[in-house]
Amino acid sequence: MPVPQPIRxxxxxxxxxGPRDVMRDLxxxxxxxxxxxxxxxxxxxxxxxxxxxxxxNHGGWSREITSRELPxxxxxxxxxxxxxxxxxxxxxxxxxxxxxxMILGSARITAVDQNGRNFIADVGPGDLWYFPPxxxxxxxGLEDGCEFLLVFDxxxxxxxxxxxxxDWFAHTPRDVLSxxxxxxxxxxxxxxxxxxxxxQCSVPGPIDSDRVESPYGTVPQSFxxxxxxxxxLITPGGSVRIVDSTNFPASVAIAAALVQLEPGAMxxxxxxxxxxEWQYYxxxxxxxxxxxGNGAARTFDYRAGDVGYVPFAYGHYIxxxxxxxxxxLEMFKSARFEDVSLNQWMALxxxxxxxxxxxxxxxxxxxxxxxxWPVVKYPDSSFKPNPTL
Numbered sequence: 001m002p003v004p005q006p007i008r009x010x011x012x013x014x015x016x017x018g019p020r021d022v023m024r025d026l027x028x029x030x031x032x033x034x035x036x037x038x039x040x041x042x043x044x045x046x047x048x049x050x051x052x053x054x055x056x057n058h059g060g061w062s063r064e065i066t067s068r069e070l071p072x073x074x075x076x077x078x079x080x081x082x083x084x085x086x087x088x089x090x091x092x093x094x095x096x097x098x099x100x101x102m103i104l105g106s107a108r109i110t111a112v113d114q115n116g117r118n119f120i121a122d123v124g125p126g127d128l129w130y131f132p133p134x135x136x137x138x139x140x141g142l143e144d145g146c147e148f149l150l151v152f153d154x155x156x157x158x159x160x161x162x163x164x165x166x167d168w169f170a171h172t173p174r175d176v177l178s179x180x181x182x183x184x185x186x187x188x189x190x191x192x193x194x195x196x197x198x199x200q201c202s203v204p205g206p207i208d209s210d211r212v213e214s215p216y217g218t219v220p221q222s223f224x225x226x227x228x229x230x231x232x233l234i235t236p237g238g239s240v241r242i243v244d245s246t247n248f249p250a251s252v253a254i255a256a257a258l259v260q261l262e263p264g265a266m267x268x269x270x271x272x273x274x275x276x277e278w279q280y281y282x283x284x285x286x287x288x289x290x291x292x293g294n295g296a297a298r299t300f301d302y303r304a305g306d307v308g309y310v311p312f313a314y315g316h317y318i319x320x321x322x323x324x325x326x327x328x329l330e331m332f333k334s335a336r337f338e339d340v341s342l343n344q345w346m347a348l349x350x351x352x353x354x355x356x357x358x359x360x361x362x363x364x365x366x367x368x369x370x371x372x373w374p375v376v377k378y379p380d381s382s383f384k385p386n387p388t389l
Contacts, residue, residue, distance in 0.1 A: 006032050030287050030299040038289070040296025043072045045288075045309045049080050055160065057198035059087030060141070065307045067155035073309045074155040075333040076254075076278040080305075081148055081159075083107060083141035086203040090196045091165040093136040096152040097253035101227070101329060102127045103282065105146030108204055111137035111223055116216040119223050122207055126228030128243065130251040136165075143203055149280055153253045153333045160197070167195035221250040227258060237265030238325075238376035245335040255337040259318075259376060261286065261326040267318040267376050269342040272310070272332065279308035280329045285322030291315035302328075315342070343371055 004025050007013040013033070025032045047070040052063040060083040067073050083089065083105075106124045113119075113135055122142065123129055131137045139148075150159065169177065170193050174185040181187070204210055225248040232239035244255035259267060261284070281302045289299040292314050301321070302308055308328075310316050320326045332338075346354050347368040354360055354368075 001026070004029060004032055008033055008036065010036075012036075027303065028301050030301050035289065035299050038298050040292065040294065040298075042290060042292050042296050042298040044070065045072060045290060045298070046070075046300045046302060047073075047307050048303070049305045049307070055197075059198045059200035060084055060089070060145075062159055062198070064159055066158060068158075070307065070309060072311065073276075073278060073307075075153070075276045076331060077152050077155050077157040078278065078280060078307060079150040079152070079159045081139075081150060083139065083146050083198070084200065085141050085143055085145045086201045087141045087145065088199055088201050089139040090199060091136060091138045093134055093163050094131075094152065094157075095133055095163075096154045096157050097133050098129075098131040098137075099151045099153075099251060099254040099256070099331070100129045101149045101151075101256075101258075101280075103147045103149060105144045106142040107146040107148070108140045108142060108207065108210065109137060109223070110210075111135050111219070112214075113219050116214055117219045118212060118214045119219045120207065120210060120212075121222070121224045123224055126226070128225040128227050128248065128251075128256075129223050130225070130248065130254070131223060132250070132252075140201070140204060149329070151254060151278065151280075151331055164195045164197065166192040170194050219250075223250055225251070232260075235376050237262050238267075240376065242337045244337045252335045253333060254331055255334045256329055256331040257337055259326075259328055259330060261318065261320040261328075261376055263320050263323055263325065265320050265376055269315060269317045270339050271313050271315045271342075272339050273313060274334045274336065274338045275332045276312050277308075277310040277316075278331045279310070280331075281306045281308070282327040282329065284320060284324050284326035286318050286326045286328070287321050288316055288318045343368060347371065 003022055005015050007015065047065050049063055049065060052065060052069060055062045060081065062079055062081040064077065064079040066077040081089065102123050102125055104125055106122060108120065108122050109129050111119045111131055169188070169191050174188050177188050178185045225243060227241055227243055230241045230243070232241050238260040240260070241258045243251070245252050261267060281304055283304050286302045287299055288302065288308055289297060290310055291297045300308065351365055355365060
């Protein structure tokens with residue numbers, strides 16, 4: 001493969017023979033050779049989980065992308081976690097809402113709400129869970145272990161700074177524990193002296209063997225949602241599944257869409273009128289151009305395991321630049337999923353007004369009337385991946 005150079009096809013730029021990370025340049029061709037339409041100052045909108053610190057424990061690992069790694073990401077933070085078969089993310093709770101997507105494997109989740117109503121469920125690939133702030137819960141890997149994405153509604157959140165049962169016990173005097181539980185102080189002799197966080201345990205048995213009957217019943221709204229069981233909206237070039245409080249009532253703080261783009265397809269030009277967008281790329285290669293107004297636009301390349309971010313109301317589009325389908329999640333700190341299609345806006349605006357504003361000819365105006373405003377579509381045959389790939 002030839003070494004890419006920062007030179008556009010029109011000759012702009014020059015060779016770079018100095019110290020450089022060629023593999024990094026190959027992964028970020030649109031930073032090395034930005035489209036000629038990129039301009040102005042837009043902060044970094046990409047960060048890879050591969051560049052994060054790994055927290056390793058017996059029983060699993062975790063890594064996170066917060067506003068410390070990606071400063072622009074103020075509304076949401078993400079944690080990528082792996083649990084071994086039997087591995088446990090210990091009993092804990094957060095000041096933030098927790099939303100999760102199961103990437104692979106299976107886990108058992110438990111929770112108890114403020115009214116003493118409990119919840120237990122097994123989750124598998126494509127399933128979601130949501131725990132409101134302050135609701136204590138746990139996660140345990142089943143026979144094949146699991147890997148999942150956790151999303152929290154605070155960009156400054158850190159999963160290493162949460163409220164854990166072991167940490168609280170370790171910082172409570174034994175005489176207080178004895179008085180609280182009505183047992184001798186010796187009962188706490190072998191308790192952990194610091195936060196456990198993740199630990200190894202045996203794989204739990206069938207879910208019925210773990211059920212605990214509460215006199216107050218179970219939670220009124222399930223904390224689990226089977227996203228992949230939802231019929232997708234099929235569009236030219238891909239598909240989308242939208243989940244928010246309208247079909248997952250418990251999830252009042254985070255809305256999301258799972259988007260699939262076929263090779264050569266794009267997520268159309270659009271923006272979101274409710275909040276910033278936090279993205280997680282599950283498969284494939286993509287690029288996104290973000291328009292900030294006042295002459296500012298910037299293009300970024302994404303691969304599986306990357307996080308993308310789009311500030312509130314910024315226009316953007318996403319193109320599949322690889323040879324396999326791109327699957328990605330787009331998430332919002334909101335009870336509802338909302339977006340505005342550029343195509344739809346133009347099509348539903350008086351034709352003469354659009355024509356005079358853009359000096360648009362009848363070819364574009366006629367095409368707008370015929371479209372059904374899909375969320376993903378194939379561009380015309382003139383689209384080609386970045387030539388530096």
